[in-house]
Amino acid sequence: MKIERLQTLVTCPGRNFVTVKITTDQGVHGLGDATLNGRELAVVAYLEEHVFPCLVGKDPRNIEDIWQYLYRGAYWRRGPVTMTAIAAIDMALWDILGKLAGMPVWRLLGGKSRAGVMVYGHANGRDHAEAVEAVQQHLEQGYKAIRVQSGVPGMDKVYGVGKTRGFYEPAQKGLPPEEDWDTALYLRHTPELFRKVREAVGPDVHLLHDAHHRLTPIEAAQLCKSLEPWRLFWVEDATPAENQEAFRLIRQHSTTPLAVGEIFNSIWDCKDLIQNQLVDYIRSTIVHAGGITHLRRIADFAALHQVRTGFHGATDLSPVTMAAAVNFGLWVPNFGIQELMPHNALTDEVFPHAYRFEDGHLVMDEVPGLGVDIDETLAAKYPYERAYLPVARLRDGTLWNW
Ligand code: GCO
Ligand code: MG
16 A cells, blocks of 8 residues: 655635645545644645655555654654644544544544543633633533633733634734733732632632743742632643743742643653653644654653643644544543634534534544545635734833743
């Protein structure tokens, strides 16, 4: 059996997605997500110019060998563009293998460890009252876990809060928009937000929060300590993690569980965090961290240190990644939670998929492969549109972490 054709399919049904389609000489095809928000076409070029020509004629069932070939074989290792490209190929090969075996990928990985994958939704409000209301709406929809973000008095645009009620999509068409940031205001108002939310929903709901890389380690420690009375499920990206050691300071001051990793692309980005037990949840995703093959390695290493999975699942991860994540989450023994930011209706139409939301969980039936497809005719109607994530600046104009 041979790989016969490899294609990238770029579509923008509301936001940009890059999909890899691999077809074998026996007509079976597999899909992989290759979307890197705001840098999409770099991955397309990497794949089309440098990866596809090497894979024509290879046996698609040799997933591990192809992974090593692309990782070691390039000589230049790691990095978001490389690892997203490898991830897309890897996902497509697992999809093909599942279809050949007539089994879902969760079966190939080792079978189901649970009936469904618990997800957390996004409740956001322009102020605290709106945020509390959004949490209540999520509870009515069946969510058991809810991330809460709110506008901060005195700040114009805040991460995680849309311009209109409810809806939040960070990437915007045109050039990068600019937002401002004031750590002191944020640290002052956030504990109050969670006091109100906890008092409104009671003790059982899992509450989460994303600090989105904005704080220094000592500020992050202050935040996590001040949130302890409201017993959060996690605080995410409390401080940037290029320096993994930075998390030690937070740990020394607080027992609020920590999550990190959505921008990591390999096990080397989280090795120290995991082995020193400086975090509780690893958020690396199948699409940005080398596919199912590499994530399985990260998850197994994390399991040795009681670190659980909590994969990224924002709208810039296509339904192909979500399908892969559900398969992975049904199997992985050290599962924690999965993020779910539902796609718009058009995206769901472009990518018909087998996973569905039921009572706070994503579930899927026994379908071969990843359980996701692409309607190529519909996808072609929505060509790529340049879009960027925002940048953030401090009050005095200094560029900050968005
Ligand atoms: C999250 C993330 C996203 C990212 C986005 C960037 O936790 O869901 O932080 O909102 O900002 O995925 O492309
Ligand atoms: Mg995040």
